[in-house]
Amino acid sequence: MADALDIRKLTKVFGDRKALDKVTFALPEGAFLSIFGPNGAGKTTLLRTLSTLARPTSGTIRVMGADAKEEPDKVREHIGLISHNSMLYPDLTAMENLMFVARLYGLANPEERVRELLHAVELDHRRFDMVRTFSRGMTQRLSIARALINDPDVVFLDEPYAGLDPHAVEIFDTLLASLREGRTFVMVSHDLQKGFEACTHALVLARGRVVAFAPKEELDFEEFKQLYRETVGMGVA
Ligand SMILES: Nc1ncnc2c1ncn2[C@@H]1O[C@H](COP(=O)(O)OP(=O)(O)OP(=O)(O)O)[C@@H](O)[C@H]1O
Numbered sequence: 061m062a063d064a065l066d067i068r069k070l071t072k073v074f075g076d077r078k079a080l081d082k083v084t085f086a087l088p089e090g091a092f093l094s095i096f097g098p099n100g101a102g103k104t105t106l107l108r109t110l111s112t113l114a115r116p117t118s119g120t121i122r123v124m125g126a127d128a129k130e131e132p133d134k135v136r137e138h139i140g141l142i143s144h145n146s147m148l149y150p151d152l153t154a155m156e157n158l159m160f161v162a163r164l165y166g167l168a169n170p171e172e173r174v175r176e177l178l179h180a181v182e183l184d185h186r187r188f189d190m191v192r193t194f195s196r197g198m199t200q201r202l203s204i205a206r207a208l209i210n211d212p213d214v215v216f217l218d219e220p221y222a223g224l225d226p227h228a229v230e231i232f233d234t235l236l237a238s239l240r241e242g243r244t245f246v247m248v249s250h251d252l253q254k255g256f257e258a259c260t261h262a263l264v265l266a267r268g269r270v271v272a273f274a275p276k277e278e279l280d281f282e283e284f285k286q287l288y289r290e291t292v293g294m295g296v297a
Pocket residue numbers: 074077078079097098099100101102103104105106296297
């Protein structure tokens with residue numbers, strides 16, 4: 061199968077600090093990559109560069125065959141990002157937020173797509189409420205709908221479980237399971253157990269470097285936990 065992501069020697073420097081140092085890996089279409097690493101390892105920087113929000117200092121990023129430097133718009137057509145910053149306008153309603161993004165993408169039938177997504181994330185009943193009145197779980201569900209507007213092939217998730225109560229985690233897991241068919245996922249997670257359960261491939265970052273990258277079938281969870289504990293001791297970039 062073709063690679064959804066092909067990342068070569070990706071390096072990102074902030075001043076004299078290397079947040080990413082020659083990160084190289086390839087991920088097949090339909091895979092679910094979980095990225096682990098201690099605070100400051102470079103996980104968010106990696107997601108931000110892969111999703112074209114930050115420009116690499118050097119190296120190449122190909123998403124579904126498109127080069128992020130040469131064809132950033134093509135890459136953006138293929139991706140959706142669910143991050144802490146929900147990228148939603150608090151003083152607009154759920155419906156208005158999604159309609160705004162649907163129009164940005166120039167969808168042919170934005171109303172229908174927005175209705176469909178609000179239903180999928182169980183927010184029909186709150187569609188006319190302003191986002192600032194939403195709980196953390198509801199805001200996250202709306203940001204998932206936002207990220208799916210363009211029906212992306214590759215979805216990036218930055219610590220999606222942070223701040224969710226057990227019920228919201230359940231809703232999120234169900235939603236995620238329903239979305240997996242035909243899509244590639246890249247998730248940053250501090251939850252080793254959940255991240256490992258969900259993935260088909262695991263990547264461990266420390267000091268901006270890939271310490272481990274492997275398909276899950278090649279990994280034993282106990283050994284993996286041990287490797288992770290060792291990387292936490294390596295400190296930040
Ligand atoms: N905009 C920036 N300017 C300067 N340094 C930055 C910037 N963004 C990140 N860094 C540095 O890059 C390194 C990696 O940060 P990053 O946020 O990617 O780590 P992380 O693995 O996501 O951490 P956490 O688990 O705490 O979210 C850190 O040393 C951080 O201080």
